[in-house]
Amino acid sequence: MTVRLAVIPGDGVGPEVVAATVPVLRAALEQQGERLETTELDWGGERFLREGAAMPADGASTIRAHDAALFGAVGRPDVPDHELVWGLIIGLRQQLDLAVNIRPVRAFPGVPSKVRDVEGVDLVIVRENTEGEYVGAGGLAHAGTGHDLGIEVAVHSRRAIERAAEHAFSLAEQRTGRLALVTKSNAMKHGYPLWDAVVREVGQRHPDVELEIVLVDAMAARMVQSPRSLDVLLAGNLFGDILSDLAAVLAGGMGMAPSANILPGSDVPGVYEPVHGSAPDIAGRGIANPTACILSGAMLLDDLGHEAAAKAVREALAATLTTPVNHTPDLGGSASTSQLGAAVLHEMETR
Structure with a gap:
């Protein structure tokens, strides 16, 4: 089975946390004999500045051609927030009629x-x-x-x-x-x-x-x-x-907060996103916590019926976070975004 995933890295730290997440999801599916096929979409602030819209008018149709979408973040200092929020994430929620937003909160052992x-x-x-x-x-x-x-x-x-x-x-x-x-x-x-x-x-x-x-x-x-x-x-x-x-x-903070935008009981693709926003103050520094994005990816796998892959992601992440050396600065550590992502990937591959 192939999971067709639309990937919207977006703005700020969005591309960084998405880059740390996609390999984890791919590895989890491959362990179950399944494939991940991704389509990256350049929607967000840069597109708005270039073309006057954060996403194309038929953006919802593009998402419907996939099984789900993984969204990073939206927002940048040189564009009014409402232009990007309404033009992208709220726009997708309303155009796809994603009636429910699910936000789980779990305190992981070892996370302050x-x-x-x-x-x-x-x-x-x-x-x-x-x-x-x-x-x-x-x-x-x-x-x-x-x-x-x-x-x-x-x-x-x-x-x-x-x-x-x-x-x-x-x-x-x-x-x-x-x-x-x-x-x-x-x-x-x-x-x-x-x-x-x-x-x-x-x-x-x-x-x-x-x-x-x-x-x-x-x-x-x-x-x-x-x-x-x-x-x-x-x-x-x-x-x-x-x-x-x-x-x-x-x-432990916004870096630990995943979410899913879904229409229960339908085949409409869900949009899964960390809720921490684009964090322009740390964008480009490689220190954003990818946990929320990785957990959003696990929710995505669960909702698509890949429960074993989702469980593998959560267990590897939980084990990784018990070690302070893997904590990003928001959790009091010094690990980079890519280091934490790589540690989760390594844990999953060796379990």
């Missing part, structure tokens, strides 16, 4: 964290991925008058809530049977009360899952104070984005 007592933390955030505050509705009124008015409209539909909730409940059934919905329905009168109501309805179809509804501010505190009390979290687009970045600190 700024938060005390994180041993055993293993949770996953299910984030609605196409609506909420990121739907793009709104505008700027009275611009330049001194009375500028920014209007940002959040959109929450029953359809989007239901499909994110169904996936979250199914995931909870595979794990510990605990699901926490994160909203702000005490202060927002329309959208988040709808979330509460719809998720309760979906919960009736999953009686073996224990559902609790937690306000986002309370969840932020609980995530730091009692992270092991959490398993599967379900949230809208904005809250899921913020909480997943907070949760990444439990695992």
Whole structure:
């Protein structure tokens, strides 16, 4: 079997972490007698400066011709963030209708964290991925008058809530049977009360899952104070984005945070990406942590049905990270991006 992978290195440290990841995925598949076929796409900031668009108008069709896409990062100081984010990653999420963003958080043995007592933390955030505050509705009124008015409209539909909730409940059934919905329905009168109501309805179809509804501010505190009390979290687009970045600190930082953009129950290719962004301050120095990208690749393999290959990647990475000499500077070490990638590859080949 051949896995057809679209590779979008992107901007900043994106090309560096992707370069460390692809050989690991290829080796994991080859160990199972399978092949990896890659198509590299030059989408991102450089293309925007050259052609006025971060990706072609038919970019979604290009991704559909593959089994999945591995995305590095987007963003550079000489291009407004919204041009690249909306023109590439959010654009792909919406054009492919990638309804759900999955962000697992796992504290690996041997990896330091700024938060005390994180041993055993293993949770996953299910984030609605196409609506909420990121739907793009709104505008700027009275611009330049001194009375500028920014209007940002959040959109929450029953359809989007239901499909994110169904996936979250199914995931909870595979794990510990605990699901926490994160909203702000005490202060927002329309959208988040709808979330509460719809998720309760979906919960009736999953009686073996224990559902609790937690306000986002309370969840932020609980995530730091009692992270092991959490398993599967379900949230809208904005809250899921913020909480997943907070949760990444439990695992050692943004360099440890993978993600998947998927449409559950479909054959639409998913887009898998580390969530650390392009990090222009360290781009080109070869010190970015490729762990998040490698773990995103493992999620990709899992979702394509290559569970043995995905397991091999995770086990090799976990073993590699137990040795401080393999830690990149964000983890307190001095290893380079390529050194950590090579160490994971060597561990996998010798196991």
